[in-house]
Amino acid sequence: MSRDSEIADMELHRRDRQIGLELAEKRGADSQLECWLSSLATADDKALLSQIESGHRLVSFGMILLGFLLGCLTVAGLFQYDGAGRVDLVWLLVILVVLQQLFVLLTVLAMLPGSSSPQQMLQWFSPGRLQRLFLRLAPETERVAIGQLLGRHQKIFSHVGKWQLFGWSQLFGVAFNSGALVTLFVLIAVKDIAFGWSTTLTVEPQAVLQLTNFLSWPWQGWLPAEVPSLSLVEASRYFRLQEVVTTTLQPELLGQWWGFLMLCLFFYGLLPRLLLMFFCRYKLRRAILRTIHYYPGRQALFDRLNSAIIETQAGGVDAVVQEPSIALKNLEISQRDFSNAPIMLINWSNFELAEKPFLIELQQAGRFSIKETYEAGTNCQLDEDARVIQTIAKTGAKVPVGILVKSWEPPLGELADFIEDLRAATSPELAVRLLPAAIKSGKLTQPDPRDIEEWQRFSKNLVDPWLSVMPLRPGSDDE
Amino acid sequence: MSNAPQFAVVGHPNKGKSSIVATLSLDDSVAIARTSGTTKQSQSFPMKVDGQLMYELIDTPGFQRARKALAWMQNEAEKVRDRPAVVKRFVETWKDSGKFIDECELLTPIIEGAGIIYVVDGSRPYGEEYEAEMEILRWTGQPSMALINPIDHSEYVEEWRTALNQYFKITRLFNAMTVEFHKRIDILNAFGQLHEAWRQPLQQAVNSLAKMREQQHRQAARIIAKMVVEMCGYVEEKKIGSESNPHSYESVMKENFLNALRKLEKKGRQQVQKSYQHHHLKSEETTFELLGGDLFAMKDWYFWGLDKVQLTAISMAAGASAGLAVDAVAGGTSLLLGAATGGFLSGAGVWLMADKIAKQKISGILPLGGKLLSFGPVTNRNFPYVLLGRAIYHQKLIAGRPHAQRDELQLQQEASSNWLSTLPPEPRKQLDKLCKKLSNQQKPEETQEALSGWICQIFCEIEENKAA
Numbered sequence: 014m015s016r017d018s019e020i021a022d023m024e025l026h027r028r029d030r031q032i033g034l035e036l037a038e039k040r041g042a043d044s045q046l047e048c049w050l051s052s053l054a055t056a057d058d059k060a061l062l063s064q065i066e067s068g069h070r071l072v073s074f075g076m077i078l079l080g081f082l083l084g085c086l087t088v089a090g091l092f093q094y095d096g097a098g099r100v101d102l103v104w105l106l107v108i109l110v111v112l113q114q115l116f117v118l119l120t121v122l123a124m125l126p127g128s129s130s131p132q133q134m135l136q137w138f139s140p141g142r143l144q145r146l147f148l149r150l151a152p153e154t155e156r157v158a159i160g161q162l163l164g165r166h167q168k169i170f171s172h173v174g175k176w177q178l179f180g181w182s183q184l185f186g187v188a189f190n191s192g193a194l195v196t197l198f199v200l201i202a203v204k205d206i207a208f209g210w211s212t213t214l215t216v217e218p219q220a221v222l223q224l225t226n227f228l229s230w231p232w233q234g235w236l237p238a239e240v241p242s243l244s245l246v247e248a249s250r251y252f253r254l255q256e257v258v259t260t261t262l263q264p265e266l267l268g269q270w271w272g273f274l275m276l277c278l279f280f281y282g283l284l285p286r287l288l289l290m291f292f293c294r295y296k297l298r299r300a301i302l303r304t305i306h307y308y309p310g311r312q313a314l315f316d317r318l319n320s321a322i323i324e325t326q327a328g329g330v331d332a333v334v335q336e337p338s339i340a341l342k343n344l345e346i347s348q349r350d351f352s353n354a355p356i357m358l359i360n361w362s363n364f365e366l367a368e369k370p371f372l373i374e375l376q377q378a379g380r381f382s383i384k385e386t387y388e389a390g391t392n393c394q395l396d397e398d399a400r401v402i403q404t405i406a407k408t409g410a411k412v413p414v415g416i417l418v419k420s421w422e423p424p425l426g427e428l429a430d431f432i433e434d435l436r437a438a439t440s441p442e443l444a445v446r447l448l449p450a451a452i453k454s455g456k457l458t459q460p461d462p463r464d465i466e467e468w469q470r471f472s473k474n475l476v477d478p479w480l481s482v483m484p485l486r487p488g489s490d491d492e
Numbered sequence: 493m494s495n496a497p498q499f500a501v502v503g504h505p506n507k508g509k510s511s512i513v514a515t516l517s518l519d520d521s522v523a524i525a526r527t528s529g530t531t532k533q534s535q536s537f538p539m540k541v542d543g544q545l546m547y548e549l550i551d552t553p554g555f556q557r558a559r560k561a562l563a564w565m566q567n568e569a570e571k572v573r574d575r576p577a578v579v580k581r582f583v584e585t586w587k588d589s590g591k592f593i594d595e596c597e598l599l600t601p602i603i604e605g606a607g608i609i610y611v612v613d614g615s616r617p618y619g620e621e622y623e624a625e626m627e628i629l630r631w632t633g634q635p636s637m638a639l640i641n642p643i644d645h646s647e648y649v650e651e652w653r654t655a656l657n658q659y660f661k662i663t664r665l666f667n668a669m670t671v672e673f674h675k676r677i678d679i680l681n682a683f684g685q686l687h688e689a690w691r692q693p694l695q696q697a698v699n700s701l702a703k704m705r706e707q708q709h710r711q712a713a714r715i716i717a718k719m720v721v722e723m724c725g726y727v728e729e730k731k732i733g734s735e736s737n738p739h740s741y742e743s744v745m746k747e748n749f750l751n752a753l754r755k756l757e758k759k760g761r762q763q764v765q766k767s768y769q770h771h772h773l774k775s776e777e778t779t780f781e782l783l784g785g786d787l788f789a790m791k792d793w794y795f796w797g798l799d800k801v802q803l804t805a806i807s808m809a810a811g812a813s814a815g816l817a818v819d820a821v822a823g824g825t826s827l828l829l830g831a832a833t834g835g836f837l838s839g840a841g842v843w844l845m846a847d848k849i850a851k852q853k854i855s856g857i858l859p860l861g862g863k864l865l866s867f868g869p870v871t872n873r874n875f876p877y878v879l880l881g882r883a884i885y886h887q888k889l890i891a892g893r894p895h896a897q898r899d900e901l902q903l904q905q906e907a908s909s910n911w912l913s914t915l916p917p918e919p920r921k922q923l924d925k926l927c928k929k930l931s932n933q934q935k936p937e938e939t940q941e942a943l944s945g946w947i948c949q950i951f952c953e954i955e956e957n958k959a960a
Binding site: 307312313327363392394 | 504505506516517518519535536537538539540541542543554555556557558559560563594616617619620621623624700701703704707710711714718766769937938940941944
C-alpha cells in the first residue's frame with residue numbers, strides 16, 4: 014500500500030479492479046485482502062516476509078536460549094551445595110517466587126493501556142529489548158525487516174511492536190523458568206540436597222508453615238504430599254551456631270522440600286509467564302488485525318476492488334480545439350460610419366424591415382441612408398442569394414454594401430461563402446460592412462460586446478481589407 | 493462490433509454542445525469557449541463500465557452551411573423514403589471535397605446509427621435559420637431529442653420548446669452549467685427512451701454512475717476524515733539548544749504550525765476535487781482565503797463551528813457528567829454539588845479559552861542535550877466543527893459543480909447559515925461525540941473511521957435531498 018502512493022489513481026483502480034473481478038466470489042474483506050496481497054506480492058515482498066520470519070525465529074531462539082541458560086545458572090548458583098551445609102529455603106523462595114512475582118506484576122503494569130513515562134521506563138527494562146542484541150548477529154536485511162515489524166517506520170504499527178516485545182519478554186521468562194525447573198530436577202536427581210531455613214528474626218515455625226501453606230494453595234487439594242508439614246518446617250530450621258546436621262534431626266526429612274520447591278517454581282514462575290505469553294500472543298494478533306483494519310488506504314482498496322471502473326472521458330486524444338486565429342486584443346471595431354451616405358442593405362437577419370420606424374432607427378444607428386434593400390440568407394432560397402449578388406453586380410457596385418445580421422447568432426460559413434461570391438461578382442474594392450444588430454420587441458438594443466468580438470473575428474479571418482464590422486447601436490446619432 | 497448506442501450532440505455553432513458533453517461525460521478538460529467553431533472535429537466520449545462500452549457521446553462541430561446542404565439533398569431526393577439514403581450520399585459525396593466539412597463531420601456518426609441530441613441556446617431567440625438543420629436531422633431518420641441549454645438566461649425557452657416540439661419527440665431543458673447530478677442521470681434515462689434497444693445499456697450505465705457517485709462520496713468522506721484527524725492531532729516540534737531562549741521561537745513556531753495546518757486543509761481540498769474528477773480547477777481557486785477567509789480567522793470560527801454559548805454548553809455537560817460520577821461515589825450526600833461544580837468549572841474554562849487556538853509546551857532535556865519545543869495540537873473544542881463545516885461546504889460545491897463550468901469556484905455565495913443548525917438531532921449527537929474524541933485525541937484510527945462513515949452519510953443525505 015505504501016508503494017501504491019506513487020501510482021496514479023486511475024491506474025491503481027484498473028489494477029485492483031482486475032483483481033477484484035477475479036475474486037468476485039470472495040465476499041469477506043479479510044479473504045479479499047489476502048488474495049489481493051498474494052496477487053501483488055513481488056519477489057521482494059516474499060523475500061521481506063522470509064526475512065521477517067527468519068529474523069523473528071532468530072530473536073525467539075535467542076530469547077529461549079538465553080532465558081534457559083540464565084534459568085539453569087540461577088538455580089545452579091542457588092543450589093550450590095557441598096554436602097555439608099543446607100540450601101537456604103528463604104533465599105530460594107525470595108528469588109524464585111517473590112522476585113519473579115514482582116517482575117510479573119511490573120510486566121502487567123507495563124502492559125496496561127497508555128504510554129505514561131513509568132510504563133515506558135518499565136518497558137525499557139523488558140527482556141524483549143534484548144532482540145537488538147540478537148539482531149546484531151543477523152544480516153542487515155533481517156534487521157531492517159524486523160524494524161518494520163516493530164513499527165519503527167509507521168505509527169500505526171506501534172501496537173504490534175509493543176506486543177511483539179512483550180511476547181518475546183514472556184518467551185524469555187518461560188525459557189528461564191523451564192531452565193530453572195530442569196536444573197532443579199537434575200540437581201535433585203544427582204545430589205542429596207538438604208534444605209533448611211533460618212532467620213535472625215524471631216519467627217515461629219507455625220508462621221513459616223502458614224506461609225508454605227499459603228504458597229501450596231494451588232496444589233494442596235490434589236498433591237497434599239507436597240504441602241510441607243509442621244514437622245518438616247520445624248526439622249528444617251537451623252541456627253547459625255548449630256552443628257551441621259545431627260542424627261536426631263531425621264536428615265532424610267530435609268530433602269523433602271524439593272517437591273514443594275518445584276511446584277512453587279512451576280506455579281509462581283513458569284505458569285504466570287506461560288499465561289502472559291499466551292495473552293501477549295492474543296494481543297499481538299489483535300494488534301495485527303487492528304493494524305490491518307485501520308491501515309490507511311484499506312477502505313479505498315476495497316472500493317477499488319469492488320467498484321466498477323467507469324470511464325466517461327475522451328481517452329487519449331485531446332479535445333480538438335481551433336484557437337481563435339485573431340487575438341481579441343487586436344480587434345478594433347470600425348469607428349468610421351457611413352456619414353449618412355446611401356448603402357445597399359442586404360437583410361441577412363430575417364428582421365422585419367417593412368416597419369418604417371425600424372428602418373429609420375437602423376439608418377440613424379448606422380448613419381447611412383438605405384438606397385435599396387435585399388433579402389438573403391437565413392430562410393431565403395439559395396437562388397435568391399444569387400439574384401441579390403447579380404443585382405448588386407449590375408449596379409456597378411459603386412455604393413457600399415451593408416449586411417444586416419443578428420448580432421447574437423454566430424457567423425456561419427454560409428455568410429462567408431456569400432461575401433466571397435459577392436466579392437467575386439463585383440469589385441475587390443467594394444466596401445462591405447457587416448452590421449450586427451440586436452433587437453427586442455421590434456426595436457434595436459445594445460448588442461453584447463462578446464457577440465461583436467465574434468463578428469470581428471469572423472471579419473478578420475476572411476482577410477478582406479474592404480470588409481469591416483460596424484455594430485448598430487440604438488441612439489448612435491445622439492452620441 | 494459493439495452494439496452500444498451512440499449519441500451525436502449536434503446543433504448550431506456555439507450553443508453549448510461541448511458544455512453538455514463535458515457535463516455528461518464528467519470531463520472538465522473538454523474545450524469550451526464562447527468563441528464559435530471551437531470544435532472542428534467530432535470527438536468521442538465513450539462511457540465504459542469495467543471496459544464494457546455502455547454508450548458513446550460524440551461532440552460534433554456546428555452546422556455551417558445547412559441551407560446549402562439541404563438544398564443539395566432536396567435536389568437529390570425524389571421520395572420521402574429516399575431521404576436517409578440521400579443524407580448518406582451527401583456525406584459520401586462531400587466528405588473529402590473540402591466543402592461541407594462540418595456537415596460531413598457531424599452527419600457521419602448519425603448515418604452510422606447514432607441517436608441525435610440537438611442542442612439550442614434557450615437564452616437566445618428562436619430563428620428560422622435553424623429550420624434547415626433541423627430538417628436535415630429529420631431526414632436522417634434517426635431517433636432524436638432536443639436539449640434546450642439556457643446559457644445566459646431562460647427567456648426564450650418556451651419559444652424554443654414550441655418550435656422544437658414540431659421536430660423532436662422529446663425536448664428537455666438542460667443547463668450544462670448548473671445541472672445537478674440527478675438531472676444528468678435523468679437525461680441519460682431520457683436517451684434510453686429514444687430507442688427500445690438502448691434502454692437496457694443506458695439503464696446499466698445510469699446504475700453504474702449512481703454507484704460511482706456513492707464511491708466518490710465515500711472517498712471524499714475518507715479524505716476529509718483523515719484531514720480532520722491529522723489537523724486535530726498536528727503538533728509542530730523543534731529541538732533547540734539548552735542555552736536557547738524558548739520564547740524567542742514562539743512566534744515562528746506558531747506561524748509554522750498554522751501554515752502546516754493550512755497546507756493540510758488545502759491538500760485535503762485538492763484531493764476531494766480530484767475524487768469528483770475536477771482535475772483542472774486552478775490552484776488559486778482552492779486556497780483557503782476563498783472559503784470564509786483564513787482558517788484561523790477567529791471571527792469565522794463561530795460561523796463554521798459552534799458559537800461561544802454552544803461551546804460552553806457542551807463543555808458544561810461534559811463537566812457535569814464527570815461531576816455526577818463524584819456524586820455517585822458520595823452516595824447522594826453531595827446533593828449533586830459535584831455535577832454543578834464540574835459543569836460550572838468546565839463551562840467557565842471554555843468560555844475564557846474560546847478564542848485560544850493551541851498551547852505551547854517545552855519538554856524536558858533531550859537525551860542528546862537541548863530542549864524540545866512543541867506547539868499544538870489545537871486545543872480549542874471548536875476546531876473540529878470548524879474544519880468539518882468548511883470541508884463539507886467545499887465538498888458540496890465541488891460535488892454539485894458540473895464539469896462544463898470553467899469559472900472560479902464561488903465558495904462564499906451559498907454559505908448563509910450555520911451548517912450545524914441544519915443537522916437533525918441524532919447525527920448532531922453523533923457529531924458532538926466524534927468532535928469530543930477528536931479534541932481529546934482519543935483512538936484516532938477508530939475516530940477517523942467513524943467520522944468517515946458519518947461524513948459519508950451526510951453527503952448521501954445532501955444528495956438525496958437535492959434529488960427530492
